[in-house]
Amino acid sequence: MVEDCEKQSHGQSSRGCRSRRSFFIFTIFLVLFLCYYIVPNEISEFWTVTVGLFLAENFTIKMVNNLLNKPIAPTVTSVEVWKPPEPYYVAYPRKYNLVFNEPEKCQKENPFVLLMVPVAPSNTAARDAIRSTWGSERLVGDKTVSILFILGLPTPEERETLQQNLLHESEKYHDLIQSDFWDSYYNLTIKTMVMLEWLTVYCPNASYAMKVDSDVFLNVKTLVNMLLSAPKQNYMTGLVARNAVVLRNPRSKWYLPKTVYEPPFYPPYALGLGYIFTLDLPEKLVKAAQLVKPVYIEDVFLGLCMTHLGIALTNPPDGSLFNVFPVEYNRCRYSKLIATTTRSLRDQVEFWKDLQRPGTNC
Structure with a gap:
């Protein structure tokens, strides 16, 4: 030129x-x-997060709040009752019941941090991989770590056989919490809110909880060490997205139409691969969820609830602690991070085993 x-x-x-x-x-x-x-689709989420870096956060929050407070145009006619748009509608709040429960888990183990892992009922392989790796780390220094898997119901076609298998698994490991909603991608918000309801009722004595996806490698030692100096109240951290753009492309996995969510930007939220929060937050978030219009993107919904409560998310002390894209394995690098997605369960297991070998990490 x-x-x-x-x-x-x-x-x-x-x-x-x-x-x-x-x-x-x-x-x-x-x-x-x-x-x-x-x-x-995979790049779209990265785009949505990075575009937001160029906008002022207070501008985004103000705009989102203003748009959320606008009255919704009525779509009900005198002849036909309005039905929510599918599949972007979320049936929450609603009363869900527990099928499997571990009501005394926190009282018996008195955890410093409780790991909550949402997983599909049929994904036994992921649960077994976690139990044999980072889910087996129950003591870091003098701090106890506990783990629970959060499930919905299988599809009707597989329910009879799978529920019997889950019953045996629950009796063997005592680490399953199952509720009576259909377990699907579009019901992840319901699964998250059931998790928070459970924490409110059954685990008020823990200091922290972490929601962590089943395809994530978790370094429990680094997690606990970070939390030793973390705030004790109103604290949520992870890979915090700020000023993320709402995806309007119908082909995107994270598409939301304006009829469901009108603002062009999301408020700050912690990406769902893994976020940590103090145990004073679940009750507050459950109450806020009664007033905030739900969306199926669960981490975004929690961000909306945090904004409603006026509680700011906290950036982690190091930006490399949480990784939404798989990190190439390096013993030194993995000894310092907290969470990263992985390409396979085999990687998850092999990386953890290698990190347990005696010798210096770096």
């Missing part, structure tokens, strides 16, 4: 050159804008 301008004859004005530059810059922005609608 610059060379073209330099080759212009002396009779041409510099205005033409500036026009070319402006057109060139405009074209770049146009291409970037179009890419937003055509990039694959």
